[in-house]
Amino acid sequence: MNTAPSKRELQHFLKRYVPQPELTTSHMVSGSGNGTNNTSRISPTSTGHHLKTPQKYVDALLSPSAHQLAVTKVEGPFEKQGWDSVGSTLVKLQKLGLTSIVVADNAQWSSMEKEELPAELIKSMVRETMALVESIEKAGGRARLIHGGVLEQGNSGIEAQLDFILSALENRQIPIIIPVMMAIEGRQVPITGNQAMVALSTKMVRRQSNNIPAPAKIVVINNEGGIINHEQPGTAHSLINVQEEYDAIVSAFDENKTWQQRYPTALDNLEMIRDCLSDLPTSSSAIIVPTSSLPSALIANLVTDKPLYSSSLPNRDIQRVNKLRTTVLRNGIKIRNYDNVDDLDLDKLTRLLQASFQKKLDEKGFYDRLRKVLAGAIIAGDYEGAVIMTKEGTGGHYYLDKFAIAPTSQGIGLTDILWKRMCDAYPELLWRSRQDNGVNKWYFERSNGYLRLKDTNWVLFWYGAGGFRHIDDYASIVRSITASFTGPLITS
Incomplete structure (x- = not known):
């Protein structure tokens, strides 16, 4: 309720993420065995009783579901408190109707790839990612770690297979994917989290054979926060119209070499989000948020479907603009x-x-x-x-x-x-x-x-x-x- 949505924003949220009032629950369940999924809607009468009390209605409203999906990159490493914050936030979002398909990532893995054998690096990736699994389960959710059978080398690049992900979603688990690809010769090869994000998003868009919705959001949770605003140094962009502003942001980073050292993942994340959003419906958006802004930043964005600070407001308070260092991105239009x-x-x-x-x-x-x-x-x-x-x-x-x-x-x-x-x-x-x-x-x-x-x-x-x-x-x-x-x- 602290998000203080307008009436229109609240109606939009309820329509998109919450079961209709006459229904108690709406979950993604397995279909008839042909690889598809059907939405099971259970009415009050079908369960043998009506939801007469507010408590029962709220419990049903907040029952974990997969009405909408987000492809979420969790970009560590974090301290224990950071992992707990991420896990708790993912569980809260699931209860509000947005289930994350998580890609684990770590800025240090790329440098480790040069020093360790692939098999040893993959073991390290799995061990580190268990911290996220534990944080989700500590928060009352369920998670499934997946480190094979999702990403593979195809003729035209990295391709994603959704069978294991669908199985996790059907069991109300949050799937957590280790970015490991099965190469053509049959060996496992670590890839970047961004490569995995694009592959998953692309596959979900071309979902006709899987009946899985296109991602409602692309989410990046990191330590770094949003994209620095070159027009207002010291602040992060509140909203980026990717089609119109991408080139200007890249040029600004080229001119400010220190930014690339201070914000090492910004441009890579911007490029990944551009690639994902270019294929998604105009209603889909992306958000980059630091762990220090969780859970409020993501919940507010989910409910209102807008940036935390309107980019059209006069910038009279720089601290307010930059306080949560969160950037919302939309593919936008020309x-x-x-x-x-x-x-x-x-x-x-x-x-x-x-x-x-x-x-x-x-x-x-x-x-x-x-x-x-x-x-x-x-x-x-x-x-x-x-x-x-x-x-x-x-x-x-x-x-x-x-x-x-x-x-x-x-x-x-x-x-x-x-x-x-x-x-x-x-x-x-x-x-x-x-x-x-x-x-x-x-x-x-x-x-x-x-x-x-x-x-x-x-x-x-x-x-x-x-x-x-x-x-x-x-x-x-x-x-x-x-x-x-x-x-x-x-x-x-």
């Missing part, structure tokens, strides 16, 4: 900039605006005005989101005319991505919102100031340290712009 109305797909833009605002757009009036005052348009993907900026008044002030996210693209971090992109491009701007608009709290948090205009239904917001100097101009602009919508959107 973002393009336009400065000419005729370069936009107006049909798609109209559909986006009407779907987002649920109102009928005055197309002729809106686009005729836009041709005269457009300052720029930021379009995400195939019109999944849009920012429309105009230049208003004699002072040429930048005005946020429309900020729209398609209903189908909500909850994937696109709002923060577009808002940050807008603020970077327009360091001073204004916008308006009706006084009863439910999103105003969000606006208050991201504005540098606001003013309720008398004799109108508008709240004037501005962004930029010097905005207060232009309040009279801003108020005049807000009062002068005619409404773009003609009424409620009527759909058949």
Whole structure:
């Protein structure tokens, strides 16, 4: 409950991770022996009694299940307290509906590979990973250590087999995989944890023969924490739009050689996550979190499906931004900039605006005005989101005319991505919102100031340290712009 989710976030979490209210449990169980799995849903009546007491309902709600799966890399070594924290967190996540398929890893194993025979190294890997098995069982969970029969050398690279993993999931165990591959000649060869992560994620995406869901999350638990933010030294990235920001982050590491020594796994993890997310649904995300931030960081991300700190918020408190050193990553979508109305797909833009605002757009009036005052348009993907900026008044002030996210693209971090992109491009701007608009709290948090205009239904917001100097101009602009919508959107 300390995650304080909004109503929409809580509904999204319950729909995705929790059995429906009329059902007591929902577990992944073995199918008819043909290699598939069916979801067994047990209703209150089928068990011979109804769940009448809150305690029984909560017990059923928190019964270990495998509604959604995460491919999780646990990157040690940790002290005993760290292992206990990891094990306890994995058990808590399982009870909340997210079961981890764990890949054990250790930054020291790659150097040991040069000094030890493969067989001796594998024994060391198994011994060290038993600490995680013990921590899970100490926390009341069940774990199964798997160090063979999962990863093998294929014609096109490392391939994963899911039989042992499925068996563990069916028995409500958390599978823990040692990153060891069976080579073509039949010998076992250690590989990196990242190679195992990509192989498992890829196999789960191509799951038609196994009926296993694609990973809802890619998780990295380590000592190092999230990806350092090159734009704000001393902080970690809160949210990374991988498609848009990957190259810039790699370039920043190339320019700051000391970062590669201080954060030795950052770029490797970033590349692994990029490879995994590129094949996953847009609803899937990744998170990198240090053990010092467990369990709160992962539970909050699970429930709200967003970063711990919004990347679109003004960075007034550096300590708050960096406190938990946690980075959420999404594959994201490509973002393009336009400065000419005729370069936009107006049909798609109209559909986006009407779907987002649920109102009928005055197309002729809106686009005729836009041709005269457009300052720029930021379009995400195939019109999944849009920012429309105009230049208003004699002072040429930048005005946020429309900020729209398609209903189908909500909850994937696109709002923060577009808002940050807008603020970077327009360091001073204004916008308006009706006084009863439910999103105003969000606006208050991201504005540098606001003013309720008398004799109108508008709240004037501005962004930029010097905005207060232009309040009279801003108020005049807000009062002068005619409404773009003609009424409620009527759909058949």
